[in-house]
Amino acid sequence: MYWIEIIGTFAFAISGIRLAAAKQFDLFGLFIVGFVTAVGGGTIRDVMLGVRPFWFDDLMSLLIVAGALVLYYFFHKLVDRIAGTIFLFDTIGLAIFTLLGMIKALDMGCSAVIAIVIGAMTGAGGGVIRDIFINEEPLIFRKEIYALACVAGGLVYLLLEYFNFSPAVYRTGCVAGVIIIRLLATKYHWQLPKVKMEK
Amino acid sequence: MYWIEIIGTFAFAISGIRLAAAKQFDLFGLFIVGFVTAVGGGTIRDVMLGVRPFWFDDLMSLLIVAGALVLYYFFHKLVDRIAGTIFLFDTIGLAIFTLLGMIKALDMGCSAVIAIVIGAMTGAGGGVIRDIFINEEPLIFRKEIYALACVAGGLVYLLLEYFNFSPAVYRTGCVAGVIIIRLLATKYHWQLPKVKMEK
């Protein structure tokens, strides 16, 4: 699980770094945007739960973002070419972060509904902060199902837990739920409806 | 008072949902923007005061935003037509949230000046976060008196309390102060001066 978390952090960092590079930010800007994308969701969660940001006690996130930056700087053509693989990593990261958010929220006494909200915030929050930093409308408010996949995964978690499955089962179920919904949504271009505005 | 808070939450949610719909966000985006508009100010207040966001323990806010979303989705033409009424609700919400912010800040030992700042943040903060999320310059920095009405209401609160009026009086005074200033400012197009820039 720790390794999967590292993969997710890496994928989130790369997604932030690529968008910042497209805006011609300098290397420091790339690092910051990569870092807030990777740890932003978890930081909001921790601040709201009243604990210190998780990356204060574990420098791994900082190191991964630095590594992603070095890699992207020297091999950005390669990275852009394997964007499909990166997308898969990103989806895995989304799922893992959602699960970690839910576990932490439930551990700290939050109700089921709030745990789902916090799970989705942990998974999708970094991308929203990233888009605010690069001065774009947050992508997740427009494109295909994204944060809703986190909500679905959270429901799977609670449902399986309710029926007394073991932690291994409902945690795997949560991660699988997020990944499957996200992949299906992308493949079949599922979109949430929009309100039609009259001119 | 609880009912008035519900009305205010609803009005704030609708204001966020309408602006997000104008940006062609999807339903999920509408929900998020409505939610941060409704609870954003109180969340900033709670995080700064070091307590958990108020909506962790009371799912009413989530439900109201969901209800506002359903209503807007099916009846958005109607909602747009009664925008004037919505504006009144919004003003009531602003006043109530300002009062709630001041009460909480004073309860938790903040000084009078900080209580006014926190009251204004609670009232007007959601609108600022909303505008950041939809990638617009915050409206309250440009248009007619808005957050300043919160400051005025806060002053009324402290003044009446200082002269030993009962809580019922100074709380009503605070709410009335915000509403009256805001309505007058809108009716007579009161504007704060701007610094004239030379070309």
Next chain:
Amino acid sequence: MYWIEIIGTFAFAISGIRLAAAKQFDLFGLFIVGFVTAVGGGTIRDVMLGVRPFWFDDLMSLLIVAGALVLYYFFHKLVDRIAGTIFLFDTIGLAIFTLLGMIKALDMGCSAVIAIVIGAMTGAGGGVIRDIFINEEPLIFRKEIYALACVAGGLVYLLLEYFNFSPAVYRTGCVAGVIIIRLLATKYHWQLPKVKMEK
């Protein structure tokens, strides 16, 4: 040191007020943007460390921002003319805030690396929030070395402390480090590299 902090707060406030005025925000908007520029970095630091924002207990920051606003409103041509001096103040503010952030982080048990991160956040965070509020891409991600000067100052601090120099020495060293790097970077247009994107 308290006086230098006041100078830094003033310079940060002016930088926010000037950018907000250029956007034709009203006086209240100028005050808010000046205030978040001046206290934003320290507020993020305090929220992450789990303590109340420093300006809750010391109204000096509020007063300085108010003073800067009055000054700018009446003498903005003069202020614009001495922009070079303001830049110097801003650099001093950056250095002082970085030092204050590091001291507070180390006091509260953070590791050396996190102390540097928090120092840089305290110094440079206000400018990022300012740019988000005025709906611009954060300047520090593009222009010459800025936040990296904070990191350099933080390294000087830790290095001198490691070799058992007295607090007076390593604190002065930290401030001097930030100022020197920032001034040199500006004078010689040092820039961090960017990733070259192919069309």
